[in-house]
Amino acid sequence: xxxxxxxxxxxxxxxxxxxxxxxxxxxxxxxxxxxxxxxxxxxxxxxxxxxxxxxxxxxxxxxxxxxxxxxxxxxxxxxxxxxxxxxxxxxxxxxxxxxxxxxxxxxxxxxxxxxxxxxxxxxxxxxxxxxxxxxxxxxxxxxxxxxxxxxxxxxxxxxxxxxxxxxxxxxxxxxxxxxxxxxxxxxxxxxxxxxxxxxxxxxxxxxxxxxxxxxxxxxxxxxxxxxxxxxxxxxxxxxxxxxxxxxxxxxxxxxxxxxxxxxxxxxxxxxxxxxxxxxxxxxxxxxxxxxxxxxxxxxxxxxxxxxxxxxxxxxxxxxxxxxxxxxxxxxxxxxxxxxxxxxxxxxxxxxxxxxxxxxxxxxxxxxxxxxxxxxxxxxxxxxxxxxxxxxxxxxxxxxxxxxxxxxxxxxxxxxxxxxxxxxxxxxxxxxxxxxxxxxxxxxxxxxx
Amino acid sequence: xxxxxxxxxxxxxxxxxxxxxxxxxxxxxxxxxxxxxxxxxxxxxxxxxxxxxxxxxxxxxxxxxxxxxxxxxxxxxxxxxxxxxxxxxxxxxxxxxxxxxxxxxxxxxxxxxxxxxxxxxxxxxxxxxxxxxxxxxxxxxxxxxxxxxxxxxxxxxxxxxxxxxxxxxxxxxxxxxxxxxxxxxxxxxxxxxxxxxxxxxxxxxxxxxxxxxxxxxxxxxxxxxxxxxxxxxxxxxxxxxxxxxxxxxxxxxxxxxxxxxxxxxxxxxxxxxxxxxxxxxxxxxxxxxxxxxxxxxxxxxxx
Numbered sequence: 001x002x003x004x005x006x007x008x009x010x011x012x013x014x015x016x017x018x019x020x021x022x023x024x025x026x027x028x029x030x031x032x033x034x035x036x037x038x039x040x041x042x043x044x045x046x047x048x049x050x051x052x053x054x055x056x057x058x059x060x061x062x063x064x065x066x067x068x069x070x071x072x073x074x075x076x077x078x079x080x081x082x083x084x085x086x087x088x089x090x091x092x093x094x095x096x097x098x099x100x101x102x103x104x105x106x107x108x109x110x111x112x113x114x115x116x117x118x119x120x121x122x123x124x125x126x127x128x129x130x131x132x133x134x135x136x137x138x139x140x141x142x143x144x145x146x147x148x149x150x151x152x153x154x155x156x157x158x159x160x161x162x163x164x165x166x167x168x169x170x171x172x173x174x175x176x177x178x179x180x181x182x183x184x185x186x187x188x189x190x191x192x193x194x195x196x197x198x199x200x201x202x203x204x205x206x207x208x209x210x211x212x213x214x215x216x217x218x219x220x221x222x223x224x225x226x227x228x229x230x231x232x233x234x235x236x237x238x239x240x241x242x243x244x245x246x247x248x249x250x251x252x253x254x255x256x257x258x259x260x261x262x263x264x265x266x267x268x269x270x271x272x273x274x275x276x277x278x279x280x281x282x283x284x285x286x287x288x289x290x291x292x293x294x295x296x297x298x299x300x301x302x303x304x305x306x307x308x309x310x311x312x313x314x315x316x317x318x319x320x321x322x323x324x325x326x327x328x329x330x331x332x333x334x335x336x337x338x339x340x341x342x343x344x345x346x347x348x349x350x351x352x353x354x355x356x357x358x359x360x361x362x363x364x365x366x367x368x369x370x371x372x373x374x375x376x377x378x379x380x381x382x383x384x385x386x387x388x389x390x391x392x393x394x395x396x397x398x399x400x401x402x403x404x405x406x407x408x409x410x411x412x413x414x415x416x417x418x419x420x421x422x423x424x425x426x427x428x429x430x431x432x433x434x435x436x437x438x439x440x441x442x443x444x445x446x447x448x
Numbered sequence: 449x450x451x452x453x454x455x456x457x458x459x460x461x462x463x464x465x466x467x468x469x470x471x472x473x474x475x476x477x478x479x480x481x482x483x484x485x486x487x488x489x490x491x492x493x494x495x496x497x498x499x500x501x502x503x504x505x506x507x508x509x510x511x512x513x514x515x516x517x518x519x520x521x522x523x524x525x526x527x528x529x530x531x532x533x534x535x536x537x538x539x540x541x542x543x544x545x546x547x548x549x550x551x552x553x554x555x556x557x558x559x560x561x562x563x564x565x566x567x568x569x570x571x572x573x574x575x576x577x578x579x580x581x582x583x584x585x586x587x588x589x590x591x592x593x594x595x596x597x598x599x600x601x602x603x604x605x606x607x608x609x610x611x612x613x614x615x616x617x618x619x620x621x622x623x624x625x626x627x628x629x630x631x632x633x634x635x636x637x638x639x640x641x642x643x644x645x646x647x648x649x650x651x652x653x654x655x656x657x658x659x660x661x662x663x664x665x666x667x668x669x670x671x672x673x674x675x676x677x678x679x680x681x682x683x684x685x686x687x688x689x690x691x692x693x694x695x696x697x698x699x700x701x702x703x704x705x706x707x708x709x710x711x712x713x714x715x716x717x718x719x720x721x722x723x724x725x726x727x728x729x730x731x732x733x734x735x736x737x738x739x740x741x742x743x744x745x746x747x748x749x750x751x
Contacts (some may be wrong), residue, residue, distance in 0.1 A: 090641050153477075160466045164486050165740040174485060178478040181468035212742065216749050244452040286742040313468040325743035365471075365478055383650070393736040 004047050007370050008040040008095055013110040014075050015047035017062065020267045021129050022334035023103045026158075026182050028057075033363030035059045043086040044087075046076045060428070064090055070110070078107040080114075080402065081409055087115045088413060092422045098370055100124045101148070104131070104141060110148050117151050117384070118406045119420045122315050122373045125149060126156040127166045130309050135410045136252055145390075147399050153373035154197045154365070156180050159310025165288075169339060171391075181314075183357040184294035191300030191346035192275040194251045198232060201338060204277030204301065206237040206265055206292060207284070214283030214306060215242030218326035221283070223253040224248075225334050232338075233258050237273050238264035274299040279337050285325060287311050291322070298353040302347020304337045306330070316356075319349065381407060476619045488602040489738040498730060503723035505686065509614050509678065512689040515696040516670050517609060517712060522699055527659055537658035540594035544665055548673050557682035564588070575661065582657035588648040597645050604642040613746060616675065630668050 015023040031041040036059070043063040050175050052067045066086055068076045076083075084445075090096070099116040101109035125148060131138045149155060149170035155177045157163040165172050183427045196202070203225070207213040218248050219242075222234055234260065236246060241260070249258045265273055274280065280296030282305040293303050297319055305311050306325040314320070321340075323333035379387075388399040408419055464473060464482050472478060526532045532540075549564070582605070589597055613632035628636075643663030647656045678685040693715060701708040 045747070132741050133736045159468050161739050164489070164738065168486070168736060168738075174481040175479050179468065182479055214743075216745055216747075220747065285745070286740070289739075306743065309740055310468065313466060315469060316467075326746045356471075358471070361471045368478070 003040045003404065005040055005371065005374070007034075007367070007374075008097045009034065009370065010091065010094065010099045010112075010116075011041060011043045011102065012045075012106075012109050013100060014046055014106035014108045015071065015103055016030070017057070018048050018051065019074060022182065022289065023242055026126070026128065026174040027102055028061075029185065029359040030060050030363055031185065031364060032059050033359045034366070035061060036360070037363055037367060039367075040049060040094075042090070042096070044068055044090060044108070044112065046074075055152070062094075062355075066108070067086065073105075074302050075106060076108045080111065081406060083108065083111045083114050085413060085417075087112050088119065088410070089422055091116065091121065092115045092117065092419050095423050095424055096121065098122050098124065098373060099373045100370075100410055101125065102126045103128050103297070104145050105129070110144060112402070113152070114406060115410070118302045118322050118403065118410050120378065122153045122376060123151075124154050124156065124258070124373050125152045126158070127162060128140045128158055128288055130162060131169060133168075143395055146306060146391050146395070147388070147402075150391055151377045151379075151384055152176075154178060155186070156369060158182055161310040161313065178365075178368070178369050180362055181357070182289050182291050182294065183362045184291065184298050184353065185359065186298050186350065186354045186357070186400050189271050189295050189350075190299035191298075191350050195336060195346065196276075196278060198278075198342065201229065201232045201279065201341065202235060202277040203232060203281050203304075204274055204296070205281045205283070205294075206270060206273060207282065208236050209240035209246060211234075211240040211242065212285055213238075213240075214285045214325065215240065215246065217285075217306070217325060217327060217330060219245050219249045221281075221330045221334070222259060223249060223255065224327065224331045225346060226253065226255055226258055228331070228335070229338065233260070235260045235262065235273065235277060237262040237270075241266040252268045254394050268435075269301060270295060274301060277301055278341055279304055279334070281334070282306065282311070283325070283330070284308055284311070290314060291368050294353070298342075298350055298357075300340060302337050302344050302349075303332070304333050318350070455521060482516060484740075487721050489736060490736045491737075492733060495730070495735055500723060500728055502726055503726055504719055505682075506615075507719045508689045509674070511715050512665050512674060512685075512692055513612065513614060513671070514609070514714065514718065515689075515692045516666065516674075517605060518696050518700060519692075520666050521605070522696075522703065524659070525703065527655065528646075528649060534652070534654040534658045537655070541658060541661045541665060543663070545588075548665075548669050553674055555676040558711070565599045578660055579657050580666070582653040582660065585644055585648050585660065586650065589645060590648075593657045594649060597649060601642045601645050604638045604645075608635045608638040608642065614669075631659050636667065640664065642675060643667065712751050 011027050013019060013027055018026055018029055027043060031043060034041050041061060043061065045063065045065060046068045047065045052065045053091075055065065057063055066083070068083070072079045083388070091099070099121050101113045101123065102125075105108060108123075108336060113125060113435055116123050128143075131141055131145075133139070133142070149166075155166060155170075155172060156233060157166050157177055157179050158181050160179050163174070163179050166172065167177055193422075196421070205218060207215075209215040218236070226234070234255075243263075246259075247261065250256055250261070262273065272297055278301065279305045280301040282293055282296075282303065283292060284290065284306055285308060287309040290305070292304060293311065293314050296303055297315055303315065303320045304437050305320060305321040305322055308325060312322060314370045318392050321333045321337045323329040385400050386405060388403060389396040391399055395421070463569065464476050464480060466482070466484060473480075523532065523537075527537065551566075553564075610636045611631045613629065616632065643660060647659045647663070650656050650659060674685070674688075677688055697708065697712060697715075700711050
């Protein structure tokens with residue numbers, strides 16, 4: 001399939017460490033594995049409190065914390081052109097060949113992708129979430145996504161449901177959209193060394209206690225399950241506006257000794273909470289992929305989940321019990337889970353998860369997408385504008401205007417600060433990683 | 449237990465599956481688009497067929513309320529022109545109040561004498577308060593020109609009409625479970641402020657009092673009365689509305705020919721053009737549902 005090519009990738013998203021979540025995890029692990037494959041990866045995100053400037057993470061992963069303050073839900077304020085100078089400088093300094101943006105509601109990602117396209121770079125976008133089509137917020141977001149995806153070289157979604165959603169929202173041809181799921185670091189999520197006793201069954205819930213995560217379903221389900229099974233205990237980890245409702249439920253049914261509320265759980269503590277339970281309960285109302293289920297399964301827990309979004313694709317049928325998002329069906333599912341619980345061996349489950357999900361596999365699949373993206377033909381401004389024009393009667397013209405201004409600003413910048421004046425960064429590979437990196441390269445080459 | 453893994457290696461596995469686990473599926477690229485792509489998409493699942501006649505009948509409520517507001521405007525204009533004096537205004541107030549109660553009494557089965565007494569007590573408190581405040585209202589906008597006041601009043605009335613809850617009643621009816629929404633409260637407040645502004649242009653505090661009483665009575669209770677009539681009998685509601693429309697048109701005609709044409713046009717627009725437009729626009733409705741939608745809870749959340 002042609003000779004192996006070293007990519008120089010810039011990952012862009014508003015969401016990155018020290019924040020924690022599905023997207024942050026995805027970028028971090030993907031970058032680490034790409035570095036191991038021998039590519040160069042640089043991450044760009046906004047400043048978190050006083051964490052601003054350039055930092056290095058494990059494996060020599062360089063992170064630019066751009067000094068823009070987040071203004072809403074960890075998003076930077078959309079300025080359209082404000083980020084152009086710094087994006088351009090980073091792209092030239094790091095000799096980037098490809099820009100990879102993450103998450104549809106990251107403004108930084110949209111802006112960086114727009115500038116990168118203006119400057120003629122190939123861009124890849126990963127969508128991590130699902131959107132409806134009915135409310136005003138979704139309609140607006142879908143338009144923004146259409147703008148960003150109008151010219152993206154390749155797109156990646158985390159599940160097949162997410163792909164369907166993205167194709168519908170953006171009008172992108174389906175063959176340009178790849179499905180590459182998240183994975184789980186199975187080494188971090190090992191089951192408990194010895195099997196838990198089986199006369200008491202512990203059901204673990206770890207999620208933010210908000211409406212979208214189905215905290216209201218928990219309020220209905222927990223008392224019913226406690227009534228049916230006197231030997232069941234719940235551990236609820238997570239915080240949020242619905243915590244009050246859960247605590248009220250606990251008081252009302254006097255379940256203080258059977259429902260333990262842990263409050264917010266640090267990501268590093270998640271495993272220690274998970275291994276105290278037998279069953280993991282996920283009650284989300286919408287979910288593109290759900291990494292929490294993977295973490296639980298990797299710890300050897302049997303999962304009970306609502307059948308929403310991409311959840312049915314995540315695990316084989318014998319590792320998960322799915323239910324409709326209504327309380328009685330969920331109680332039935334928990335009943336079923338308790339009945340098959342004796343047949344579940346956590347260690348075996350963990351071993352299967354190792355087979356099923358692997359970040360290295362994700363990185364290799366992403367690499368293929370990068371190769372494809374670089375093969376896409378270059379287009380001049382006029383060809384690109386005609387693509388934007390077809391985005392909609394009003395929106396198309398607006399998009400064109402935005403792109404033309406971006407193009408002019410870019411040329412102004414080039415006059416004001418020519419590319420030759422920007423110092424290029426010498427590449428360096430951490431010495432103790434070098435061997436590993438090279439061996440990975442060889443392995444990679446032998447694969448082709 | 450090992451079924452998942454054996455399944456993947458078995459020869460019968462040439463078929464593509466809609467799963468995310470187990471790495472890249474052998475024989476298929478990651479951008480493979482199966483025939484089952486978008487199979488679960490449902491379009492226009494909850495779109496109800498609309499009937500032209502039904503929509504027109506529903507729009508009559510809006511036209512009716514437009515007439516009521518137009519009548520209030522007429523009374524304001526005639527009072528400012530001194531065609532109506534305080535005695536005739538007070539007479540109008542009392543007649544309207546009596547008529548309103550009569551309609552409530554006839555249409556509401558839950559009405560008792562006790563409640564009637566309760567209402568009377570409230571109204572007398574309200575009237576006394578208004579009487580005491582009338583001198584203040586009278587001098588409220590003395591330093592502002594009449595043109596500004598008219599401009600503000602008209603914009604407030606437009607806001608009122610825009611946000612008005614045409615199918616409920618602004619004040620809580622007997623036995624109604626839900627409270628009025630925020631927009632209907634804003635709408636009511638806009639109308640009250642408009643009445644205060646107009647009343648403040650009048651020369652005597654007696655007139656101010658009579659006029660305020662009239663405006664507030666109509667703005668507060670007319671929606672309740674029309675709501676009760678509509679609930680009692682839809683046919684009666686339609687007849688009342690047509691009567692009201694003709695009466696209003698006649699009165700507007702006596703005031704000004706141009707206003708009459710504008711108002712007639714407005715009524716035709718609301719009751720004929722808009723429903724037709726809505727029906728036509730239904731063709732363009734394109735609703736998409738699928739597994740990516742946020743699940744709806746099948747129970748009510750009681751906070």
